[in-house]
Amino acid sequence: MELVLERISKKVGPQLWLREMNLTLQSGAVTVLLGATQAGKTSLMRIMAGLDVPTSGRVLVGGKDVTGVPVRERNVAMVYQQFINYPSLTVAQNIASPLKLQGYKNIDARVKELAERLHIDMFLERLPAELSGGQQQRVALARALAKNAPLMLLDEPLVNLDYKLREELREELTQLFATSDSTVVYATTEPGEALLLGGYTAVLHEGELLQYGPTAEVFHRPNSLKVARAFSDPPMNLLAVQAMGTGLRLPGDVYLEIGTQVPQAGALTLGIRASALRLQSRPGDVAVQGVVELAEISGSDTFVHVKSAWGELVAQITGVHYVALGETVTLHLDPAQVYLFGADEALLRAPDRAHAYAGGR
Structure with a gap:
């Protein structure tokens, strides 16, 4: 099933909730909507489902215009932050409810498989109120999958479950999505x-x-500072720098050679992922000393x-390390791992894949 959003926008009163956008979901794949609270994720999903009508634009499913067609006339499954189950039905009956509507045969076997x-599966005869929040959310997921x-x-x-x-x-x-034929849209605030x-x-x-594209590509090549900020946890370290030939002048009057001509002159922004900073040095690294203000x-x-x-820098160090507050440490960085953004905040340079996962230690 191909779902296409064509020049979709949503305005509520004087507020523009969704700016005009085009988006074609990959059929049978998972599409993650990533953004902070109030980024527009829920508004967009409600339009996809038919719960809301866009102010402008069209929603196409399999080439057919379904803009304005209500959710009850669409074959859509939804799971929300707050789990929603039928309180008077057992777990087994909750999972079986969509199967009965579809006239599915071997309902018991399918319910057992999903459970x-x-x-x-050990809770099939219980009512939702007898389950924990996590168990109830699993019931809601099972019903959606059914x-x-x-x-x-x-x-x-x-989001409401424990870590x-x-x-x-x-x-x-x-694993479930990998074996499903459904087109899945999953909203989250968490890059991980x-x-x-x-x-x-x-x-x-x-x-x-x-930005929209394969998840790994968007992560490794964020097209702007806004995307880099949204797709980094902890936040990417961002430093104001000046272009100088094949290098950069960093704060503290430090020169960082990056090995290629800087594609834009003047004031730029250097991006360093927290995982690129290490406590141990490697050949070709640059080093910077600093005082530990927090270690978690x-x-x-x-x-x-x-x-x-x-x-201010944040380093993500692999493993459990006990670092004292006020301690002086030296952080090491491979210059090949840096990002560079222009004056217009567009991406100028990103690490190649060979350096992208070189985690900190």
Whole structure:
């Protein structure tokens, strides 16, 4: 099923919620809508589903104009932040409800299969109120998957779950989507979630579509500073620099040689992903000393906030490291890993793929 948004916009009163955009979803693939709160993700999904009508533009499904066709006349499955289940039906009956409407045969076997895949098969005879929030969200996901709709919309479905459960469900959903024929649209504020789900990513900001393409390509080659900011967690380190031949003049009067002619003269912005900064040196690195202002451990990474001559820097160090506040550390950087943005904030230079995943240690 091909879904095309053609010059779509949405205005509510004097406010422009969605700026005019064109978007063609890849059939049978996952498209992630990535952006901060109020970026326009939910508004866009409601138009895709038929819950709202665009102020201008058309929605095409399989080449047919369905603009204004209500959701009840479309074959769409949706899962929201707040799980929605039928409270008077058991888990098994909730999952089976769309199957019965479709006249599906072997309903019990399909319900059991989906329940097992989402690890809720032991709760099939319980009512939703007897389950935890995470278990109830799994029921809602199972019911959406059971519908087997050509278009499945998931609006931040894991945002209200605890960290461990989110991690488990992300992995499960990635596997489920890979074996599904549905076109999946998944809204999130988290860059890491977009990378894990893969597929394609549309980056939104204040109702504007900034960039759309294969997720890895958008991550490695953000077309602007806005996209780089949206698709970096922790935020990309951004420094004001001056172009000088084949190098850059950094804050603190430091010269950084990047090996190729800088494509634009004058004031530019240098971007350094936190994962590109390391505590250990490698041949060809440049180094900068700084004082640790904050060190936090998150999962299997340590985030070190450093005040340096270059400015405030955040380094994402692989592994668990205990770094004292006020300690002087030296951060190392391969110049091949830097991004460069022009005066108009457009991308001028990005690392090649060989350097893109060289994580910090």
